[in-house]
Amino acid sequence: MWRVRIIARKTLKTFIEKLQGSRDQKAVKSALESWFHEVRHAAWKSPPDVTRNYGNASIVGKDRVVFNIKGNDYRLVVAVDYQRQTVFIKWLGTHAAYDKINVATVKYGD
Numbered sequence: 001m002w003r004v005r006i007i008a009r010k011t012l013k014t015f016i017e018k019l020q021g022s023r024d025q026k027a028v029k030s031a032l033e034s035w036f037h038e039v040r041h042a043a044w045k046s047p048p049d050v051t052r053n054y055g056n057a058s059i060v061g062k063d064r065v066v067f068n069i070k071g072n073d074y075r076l077v078v079a080v081d082y083q084r085q086t087v088f089i090k091w092l093g094t095h096a097a098y099d100k101i102n103v104a105t106v107k108y109g110d
Contacts, residue, residue: 004042005086011108012036015092024070031070045082060103064090077103 012032019025044050047059058066060077067076075098077091091098091106 003085004040004044005084006036006039007086007088008108009036011089011092024073027070028074031074032076035067035069035076039087044080044085047080050080064103066098066103077101077106 016025016029016032019028038053042049042053044053047065050057050065051059054067056068056072060066063079063081065078065080067078068074069076069092072095074092074094076089077098079088079090080086081088090108091101091103093101
């Protein structure tokens with residue numbers, strides 16, 4: 001069984017905590033937990049493997065992938081090291097905030 005390393009799950013938990021009291025929190029939490037568990041067991045060797053599993057994922061450059069979360073209300077940007085089977089969370093936010101970032105260069109905390 002594959003075990004993809006995701007760095008850092010805490011980013012997802014912190015984002016969910018910030019949504020406390022919002023009507024989206026429960027749905028976003030469910031969507032991010034599903035994403036996390038599915039990706040942990042993925043066997044991605046290249047970008048086409050990602051889009052085979054996630055038809056709505058956008059490949060940006062050689063390692064960046066953008067996932068739609070909660071019906072595209074939120075976006076999750078990750079960098080994938082296919083060789084080392086590691087996914088680095090780079091950014092997570094609303095679709096509106098996503099439109100203001102540079103996906104190719106954004107880093108966690110930007």
